[in-house]
Amino acid sequence: MRKIFVCLLVFAVVLSSVALAASSIEVWQIHSPIPEIMNAFDWAAQEFEAETGIKVNMVRIPTEDLHTKLVVSISAGQYPDLLIWNIRPGLEFQGLGVVEEVSSVIDEVGRDNFPTATLTMFQAPLGKQWEIPLFARLAGYHYWKDWLLDAGLDPNPTVLDDGSMVVNAYNTWDDVLETSKKLTKDLSGDGTIDQYGAGFQYNRKGFGDSAAYAFSVITTFGGHLFDSQTGEVVINSPQTVAAYQFMKDIYKSGVMPPGVVAWDGYDNNKYFMDRTVGFIVNSNSVISNVRENDPELADKIGVTIAPAHPETGLRTYSGSPDTMTIFKTDNTDSAKEFAKFLLKANTQVEMFKIMGVGYYGPLLLNVMADPFFSEIGEQERMFVENNKYFVGPEYPGVPSPELITVALAVYNGFVYDDALTRISVDDWSPEDAVKEIEKRVLEMLEER
Amino acid sequence: MENHGGPRLTMMQKETRLGALLLMPAIIVMLIVIAYPFIYSIIISFLRWHAVYPDHPWVGFTNYIKVITDSRFPITLRNTAIYALVGTAGKMIIGMILALILNKQFWGRGVVRGLFILPWIIPMVSAATTWRWMFAEDGVVNFLLQRLNIISQPIIFLGDKQWALAAVLVVGIWKGYPLFMTMILAGLQNIPGELYEAAEVDGANGLQKFFYITIPSLRYVLITAIILSVIWTFNAFNVVWLMTKGGPSNSTHILNTLAYEYGFVGMRYDYAAALAVMTLAILAVFLYFFAKLQKVEE
CATH class of the missing domain: 3.40.190.10 (Periplasmic binding protein-like II)
Incomplete structure (x- = not known):
């Protein structure tokens, strides 16, 4: 029983x-x-x-x-x-x-x-x-409309020939630099800058954001990791060097707070929301956060699309x-x-x-x-x-699935972020920073 | 008389058996949570083990060679030594000063003691986030330094290679001094007051009493605290990872953060295991010599 x-x-x-x-x-x-x-x-x-x-x-x-x-x-x-x-x-x-x-x-x-x-x-x-x-x-480049108005710039989007919408002050990466220079100011007159034109993380703590920024600029400038036909590593190209040169120039121009080299994933939101910086890239969490506390302030936030290459007009956004x-x-x-x-x-x-x-x-x-x-x-x-x-980390495409895994590992493994630290904190030349990226990618490939 | 199975056990033997039996669950748990992962790590360190590849072939000492020849390894080793030695010294000095203060009788001593222990209680994630804000370019540290006219421009503490390790060390010391303080305070309260009274009769001043009575009396407490601190500092991870992720430019990596980066960023469990085994070996050598030194002193 x-x-x-x-x-x-x-x-x-x-x-x-x-x-x-x-x-x-x-x-x-x-x-x-x-x-x-x-x-x-x-x-x-x-x-x-x-x-x-x-x-x-x-x-x-x-x-x-x-x-x-x-x-x-x-x-x-x-x-x-x-x-x-x-x-x-x-x-x-x-x-x-x-x-x-x-x-x-x-x-x-x-x-x-x-x-x-x-x-x-x-x-x-x-x-x-x-x-x-x-x-x-969804993600987009955020800016303060009232800052643009104060600088005599049009804060509203215009419709391009292909039907897409863009804010002219931030149409190309050169525009981003020029507009940011106009917005960077010593408002209190004490000799220190208290309003910066832009803010992008330049280090590995900016989980996702710094890699997205760097990879967007690289691909917009025509650089990419692998040759889409042969799978050869082609990151060390004049285009990638030019992209890092631009990222070094914008950092050195003083339009970003010096602390971007230590910003984490939240700092760009924080400094944008407290109106210290005027141009960041982020998802829509910023607007909803601001709207919760100050709906009028939220209406002053403008959103625009990824800036284009000044000459080719190519636009990419890493995501x-x-x-x-x-x-x-x-x-x-x-x-x-x-x-x-x-x-x-x-x-x-x-x-x-x-x-x-x-x-x-x-x-x-x-x-x-x-x-x-x-x-x-x-x-x-x-x-x-x-x-x-x-665009994804394997943009513009790879001939084998194996390389997608490598492209992801490069993207998630701080490789692009560390190169931002090299050109800012270590003051390396863009050529050397890109060479280091290439070296690390080749090592990753070899290890597999 | 009939013998029902083997020789009779003495009382002592019975107690020993019972003791062993009672210890068995703890031993089994220890074997599962310590011995098994430890042996498994050693095995992994001799295999090729990438998280996204299913094959794990035997590679001998390749992983060890790879880690040792990594350009980050010497920096990491140096940082770990600084972090362990300076960190321990800092914790000990601050812990000693505060313990000496708390050993005196004064109004509100209990509250002050509670406040001094706070860093120990605050969760590391909250502490690191707060310190990150404090060290930011518009944070309270820069604000105070500028107000005191010590600096004219803010220092990017966590983004500057010259300052980042120091900033991380400050947080490590801040988080770790309460242990020293508590142990030293316990030690101080065990020193007989007669020793100080006798020294006073002999005309000893405060410093002499400190160096000839307090320090020798605290010797074993300090040795224990130092050993524990070095072991824990060698095993430190969260302070550095939460504050800098080993950056800028690998300038704050310590052995454990590098192992973590190998394992969970690069997904190379094999390199991480090799580095963990090497860390253990370094620590074992340190402890061996420390124990020997202690024995010689005794």
Whole structure:
């Protein structure tokens, strides 16, 4: 009798754990500075549970910790079912066999509904899909409209021939330098500058921001890491040297606070929000933060697109949409269902109603067509505009998936950021700084 | 009489067995959380182990050679030595001064003691963030130095190679002095008052009492505190990583931050393990000589 009881108990425990496994999934995402974003995902999770009975545990992790946690969790074999992020973890870890190939999900949702480039940037080799694009991560260059007015410059965007919108004072990187010089002032007259024209991090503590700034300038100036046909390392080029020369010039010109060499990822926001600097690049968290405390001040913030190369007119902005990476776990099918739920047009529109447009923007074509998006404000419109110029670390493309991993490692491994320290703190020539980048890239390739 | 299984155990043997049995859970836990990772690290240090590649072939001492020939290694070793030695000295001097103050009777001593221990209690992340703000170009440190006419232009403490390590050291000392203070204070309260009274009768002044009574009486407390501090400083990570991430230009890297960078930024667990094993070896050599020195003194 006792044996039968024990067997039944064991059976019940096994059954309940299987049921539990099937009825809940773990989703990781960054801890957003904007609570409405997390509210929107929580809403989606609740709706999904109500519809399917599958519980979604949303785990929020600070941005600076997420990569480390992911690396460790994958090494330990304890990873989430689904990860929502924008630094291409699917591509990075697919070689380990822990990432689920998701072409079937894309096909079910409708391949035509995604802008083609947003799909191919997560394929390696072409056709094998490792991540599903979810939302455009909108970012833009922020400036103070009243400062431009005071300097006699037009703060409003104008429409270019191709229909895109740009603020003329910041149309090219040369314009950025000239405008910043005009805005840099000793307002109190005590001999020290208290208003700076611009502020970009020049060190590795500016997690993501400094690499994004450096890589945007490099690619705008025509430099890139690998030859898209041969895969050869071509970062040490006159274009990259010219890009670092520009970044050195703008640093040396005194239009940025000297402390940019020690700024962390939050400092550019802080100095912009307290009106010490006049031009930064950031996501829409700045505007929402300012709006919360001082709505009138928030209206003085202008947003423009990535500055272009002064001669070629090329514009790039280093970034990537937020994607969903599905891991091979016992709950892969449930995770796929949740991914499909998040990609539904009505789910996305409802989520945008909760979180607003700005930090995230629509990416799916049927969502973009929704009337809700025709009513967004000028600032948000410019964020969406800047979205056109997004490029990834492997821009303009690589011939093998292996090189995408290297490009990501270079981007995330402080290589571009450290070169900013070299030209500023160490006063290296741009040639030497670029040579060091090349050396580190070659070492990374050799190590693999 | 029938023997039911082997020789009879004495009381002593029974107690020994029971003791061993009671210790077993702790030993098993120690083996799992200390011995296993330690041995695993040594094994990894001889393999090629990149986080995104599934194969881990045997590479002998390649990882060790790679780490030693890394241009950052000598800087890191020098920084670790400075961080450990200057840091320990700073903690000891400040801890000693404050312990001597707290050893006197005065009104509000309990509150002052609580305040002096605060750095120990404050979480490192909060402390590092606060110190980063204090060291910023518009932070309170620059403000005070400018107000006192010591400097005319703000110093970029965490962005200047000449200042960054010093700034990190200040935070490390600030965070670590309460341990020394507490240990020294406990030691001071155990020194018999008669020794000082006798010295006073013999005409000894304050300095003489300090060097001939206080310091010798505190010798074992200080040795213990120094050993602990050096071990902990060698294992320090969070102060440096949170303040500078080893920058600018690797000028503040210590062994653990470099190991972290190898492992979790570069995803090279093999290099990180090799450096961790080397750190352990360096620490073991230090402790060996320190213990020997201590024995000679005894």
